[in-house]
Amino acid sequence: MRCIINGEMIDLPAHIRTVAQLLQHFRIHEKIAIVEINANIIMKETYEHTAIADGDRIEIVHFVGGG
Amino acid sequence: MDRYSRQQLFAPIGERGQQHIREKHVLVIGAGALGAANAETLVRAGIGKITIIDRDYVEWSNLQRQQLYTEEDATNRLPKAIAAAMRLRAINGDVVVEPIVADADACLLEQVVARERPHVIIDSTDNFDVRMIINDVSQKYDVPWIYGACVGSYGLSYVIVPNETPCLRCLLEEVPLGNATCDTVGIISPVVHMVVAHQTAEALKICVHAQVNRKLVSFDIWHGQYRMIDVHKLKKDDCPSCSERRTYPALQYENETKFAVLCGRETVQIRPAHRGEREWTTLLSFLTKRGIQVEQNDYLLSFTVDSHRFVVFSDGRVLIHGTNDVQEAKRLYYQYLG
Structure with missing residues (x-):
């Protein structure tokens, strides 16, 4: 599957089908990430069963503490 | 203007x-x-x-x-x-x-x-x-x-x-x-x-x-x-x-002295429960007696014991450089400043 993630076209391994799996793939902790798919924000409690589809525009924002 | x-x-x-x-x-x-x-x-x-x-x-x-x-x-x-x-x-x-x-x-x-x-x-x-x-x-x-x-x-x-x-x-x-x-x-x-x-x-x-x-x-x-x-x-x-x-x-914080490891800096910060000016004449004379060199300005005092550098702020806080170990920092803190 190919998705546009943070502006870049990325080929994802076939086993990645949900937002939770996507975050796991990028090693981003679910609770501190914000995910938007095709300009719709995804509620954290639905990451497990929100499916991603070919061609989706996905934005992932993770929080950092530095300064 | x-x-x-x-x-x-x-x-x-x-x-x-x-x-x-x-x-x-x-x-x-x-x-x-x-x-x-x-x-x-x-x-x-x-x-x-x-x-x-x-x-x-x-x-x-x-x-x-x-x-x-x-x-x-x-x-x-x-x-x-x-x-x-x-x-x-x-x-x-x-x-x-x-x-x-x-x-x-x-x-x-x-x-x-x-x-x-x-x-x-x-x-x-x-x-x-x-x-x-x-x-x-x-x-x-x-x-x-x-x-x-x-x-x-x-x-x-x-x-x-x-x-x-x-x-x-x-x-x-x-x-x-x-x-x-x-x-x-x-x-x-x-x-x-x-x-x-x-x-x-x-x-x-x-x-x-x-x-x-x-x-x-x-x-x-x-x-x-x-x-x-x-x-x-x-x-x-x-x-x-x-x-x-x-x-x-x-x-909602507990009222206790807090020890915190400052990530990636090999430093532990200690914040005493009791806030306010730290009295450091006793500390100074103690260190001088032991022949430990002390650097001081109006706001803080610092000295090194073995491989640990202590920085003592006038508001009571202490930084201990050279350790990531809270227990060791506690020991050093109470040993020299407690």
């Missing part, structure tokens, strides 16, 4: 906006890279008053990006808040600059915000514990705050307006632990300025009563990424910080 002419020519500010800016008080928490740049921009813009809180002192590794400080400040180990205040006053003598050399914990922040009632709080800190405190104080005293953070070439910013936007706790279900820090993965100055550009633009909007950007902004200056996300749906009806059932969890 030729000084602000270019800023006044900018229509959304104008002469009236400039007057508003002049009447505003901003609280900047942290005087590292973000704090220094935020403070300089707002002082140059003609803010009425700035209060800047920082617990640390200037070190050589700060000079690459912390724009208010000089080599002399690092040599003298001047507290950042003091060095910042001196530079800020030299930049704009019309601004009232109030430096506070202290750890921005719940107790201190509540005191300062309750007393000063700033118009906006600018986050220039380096950890989530203090940001959660800022978040709760902001809600309790109804003061907007502007989150800003960066690491590597990545940064983000978000404005929290009480009773309007989701708060930081709505967006973050838990305080991130083991996060990348500037001490572990580094930081480049340009991303600091990009974060600060967003924070100060929003601060100026708040000062002139303009509409703030409600979106979460994030970017990577090295990889050319920039995005804004509308997060209003994430506001939680049961948020313990901003909902009707709020309890301000970050403001």
